Each structure stands twice: as C-alpha cells, then as structure tokens.
Amino acid sequence: MTRIYCFGVTQERAPFVQKWSKKNNVEVTMTSESLTINNVKKVKGYDGVSIAEIAKFNSDIYPKLKEYGIKQLSQRTAGFDYFDLEKAKENGIIITNVPSYSPESIAEFTIMSALQLVRKQKLLADHVAKHDFRWVPEVRGRVLGNMTVAVIGVGRIGLQAAKLFKNFGCTVVGYDPYPKDNVSDVINYKENVQSAIKDADIVTLHMPATDENYHLFNKDMFNKMKKDSYLINAGRGSLINIEDLINALDENKLAAAALDVYEKEATYVPGTYPNKEIKDNDFNKLLHHSKITYTPHCAYYTDESVKNMIYSGLDSTLEVIKTGSSKNRVN
Structure with a gap:
C-alpha cells in the first residue's frame, strides 16, 4: 500500500485527511509538527510527503529526502515562495502547490x-x-x-x-x-x-x-x-x-x-x-x-478552502508517486 507522511495537520483538518485516505486506499500518517531537519528521518519508508509551510523552508532537508527515496513535497497552500525551487530540483524533489482552493x-x-x-x-x-x-x-x-x-x-x-x-x-x-x-x-x-x-x-x-x-x-x-x-x-x-x-x-x-x-x-x-x-x-x-x-491571514479560511487544500495537496502527492510529475508542480 502507498504510504504518505502528512506534516502540519491540525486536529481540525485531520478528518479531511482521514476521508481522503479511505477514499484513495492510501495509508496516511499525520502529525501536527512541521517538517524539519530534526524530524525528517520519520519519512524513511514512505512514498510521499505533504506539508503546509508558512515560513522559509530549510533547504538542507532536500538531500535528506533524496536519501530516503522521497521525490516530491506537496505544499497544501498556494504559496511556494518559502522554497528554494532550484535546490529542490537539484535533489530530484518536485514541489507542488494548491494553486486554487477557493x-x-x-x-x-x-x-x-x-x-x-x-x-x-x-x-x-x-x-x-x-x-x-x-x-x-x-x-x-x-x-x-x-x-x-x-x-x-x-x-x-x-x-x-x-x-x-x-x-x-x-x-x-x-x-x-x-x-x-x-x-x-x-x-x-x-x-x-x-x-x-x-x-x-x-x-x-x-x-x-x-x-x-x-x-x-x-x-x-x-x-x-x-x-x-x-x-x-x-x-x-x-x-x-x-x-x-x-x-x-x-x-x-x-x-x-x-x-x-x-x-x-x-x-x-x-x-x-x-x-x-x-x-x-x-x-x-x-x-x-x-x-x-x-486579520491574521484568514481571508482563505472557509470550510470549502480547508477541504480543497487537503484533498488537492494529497492528490498531487499521489500523482507524482504514480506518474513522476504533477499538473501542480512549481519547479
């Protein structure tokens, strides 16, 4: 069975992840933690990784992902300015985003x-x-x-x-x-x-x-x-x-x-x-x-947006795992 590690999942959003997991017959492990250089080892043995970054992403994580066989990171928001896209590409990491969630x-x-x-x-x-x-x-x-x-x-x-x-x-x-x-x-x-x-x-x-x-x-x-x-x-x-x-x-x-x-x-x-x-x-x-x-970055914050961010982000993860690319890739 395909396995995905999903970082940055709050209690509120966990039910959406669970519904997606059941619908797509994919094992999804969730954590409220962000992906960091200290916990990246948790993705070993998984096929894909989904994240929800709101700050600059540590580029030192890319070589570690490559080492563990991870070939993508799906960002569950529209913003991808937090990532060094070239360094990700150098390590064979495809970055995807959710270009439109509502x-x-x-x-x-x-x-x-x-x-x-x-x-x-x-x-x-x-x-x-x-x-x-x-x-x-x-x-x-x-x-x-x-x-x-x-x-x-x-x-x-x-x-x-x-x-x-x-x-x-x-x-x-x-x-x-x-x-x-x-x-x-x-x-x-x-x-x-x-x-x-x-x-x-x-x-x-x-x-x-x-x-x-x-x-x-x-x-x-x-x-x-x-x-x-x-x-x-x-x-x-x-x-x-x-x-x-x-x-x-x-x-x-x-x-x-x-x-x-x-x-x-x-x-x-x-x-x-x-x-x-x-x-x-x-x-x-x-x-x-x-x-x-x-207001604290909540213009997007509706029930429709939350659902679409989870579903689209995980869809992109699975798309890269199955096909090697995604229509939502940004690098």
Whole structure:
C-alpha cells in the first residue's frame, strides 16, 4: 500500500485527511509538527510527503529526502515562495502547490474588507464602545458602487474579486503582467501598476510574492495614490513596506488600509499570545493603528478552502508517486 507522511495537520483538518485516505486506499500518517531537519528521518519508508509551510523552508532537508527515496513535497497552500525551487530540483524533489482552493473565499473577504473600510466600521465600533451614538461626519461612509477599484494581480482570485466589485457597480481597472483575454466586460487593464492606481478609490492586492514585486507598495507608490484612497492586501505581506504604509497613513496620504497578511507574520500566525509581549515593533504598530484593520491571514479560511487544500495537496502527492510529475508542480 502507498504510504504518505502528512506534516502540519491540525486536529481540525485531520478528518479531511482521514476521508481522503479511505477514499484513495492510501495509508496516511499525520502529525501536527512541521517538517524539519530534526524530524525528517520519520519519512524513511514512505512514498510521499505533504506539508503546509508558512515560513522559509530549510533547504538542507532536500538531500535528506533524496536519501530516503522521497521525490516530491506537496505544499497544501498556494504559496511556494518559502522554497528554494532550484535546490529542490537539484535533489530530484518536485514541489507542488494548491494553486486554487477557493478563489471565492478570498474574493468575498476582500469585498467585506472594502465595505468595512468605506463604511468606517472600525471607527464606528470605537464610537459605540464609548457610548457615542452621534451621526457625525467622521463616521459618515461612502457608496462602494460609486468607486473605482484597482485590482493588482488578476489571477483566479483577483478576477473573482473584480467580478464582485463590478456587481456592486464599481468601475474596475487592473494590472497583471499576463492579462486575461475576454474579460473586458469586467476589468479594464492598464499598462502598469502606476496607471492602475492613480485614480483608484480602492486598491486591492492579489499578487504572489516575487523578487520583482518585493515592497512594490512603498513610499513612492503611496505618493502616486489618491489621498482619500483605501488599500487592501489579501495577497502577500512582502508586497508592502509596512513602515512606509504607516507613515503614509499618519501623513493622511491614504484614508485607511485592511491587511490580512503581514511580511513577518510567521512568528505569530497562527498562534495565541494573550499574555505575551509582541516584540515586533512594526507588527505592534499595525495592530494598534487607528487606520489599519488587521486579520491574521484568514481571508482563505472557509470550510470549502480547508477541504480543497487537503484533498488537492494529497492528490498531487499521489500523482507524482504514480506518474513522476504533477499538473501542480512549481519547479
């Protein structure tokens, strides 16, 4: 019988793994641990390995996997920027990801974030907590459908978000280095990011993390945005220079921001720290900033997404074992 070792499986996700195992007649061993150089020996005797990394992966593990006859690692998320793909390839390790587990989940979360920003939900909640129930200009909202939205990164998620914004009546523009055909009824492509954002009331980010777009949204980019515009990031934390964003908000160059991701989040997310000090100064600032709404990388987090991540990740593992490759390989 085929044997797969599945790392990073929480109690919540174990039933999905068990159902997949029974359906496919594959023996799956689960652990909540991440795959590390110290526990990699556990995969000896197995045919495949599935992981769910949220931080930089130790490349010293690749030779060990090769030694144990493992030829693949299936990442059960879309993100694969944590891996040195060339070093994996040098050791005969195929890396796969789950390119699409529920674009609708993240797109709907993006719409929710936009509505919270334009209707000033955070400020309203603060007023209510202080028993201030007045109708005053500072809590007066705007109509989403009257706005221009710039979607930066028009992949599966970005396109779905664009469609939802369009349904609200928004004018939707966007940028992607590989624009899609036959979507002109939804989105008007611009030739670069700067052209897309300059007249936008809302800018929403759905790009992967690459060397080319690292800190793409920095002081210079914020200076090109409208002063009363809103920024949403449900893509990757490294797209934003957080220090520059905080300065832009403090200087009233932007109205507000909704962040579901933060560049250095792996130290804290997921986790609970009720009585522990947050030592990351930038993280502390964004958590307590009056113009930033933060959520801990949970835009994807729906029952549909969790199921699809498990099933697709393990399907890719089995696909490589049986065929030597996968439609979801990223190297």
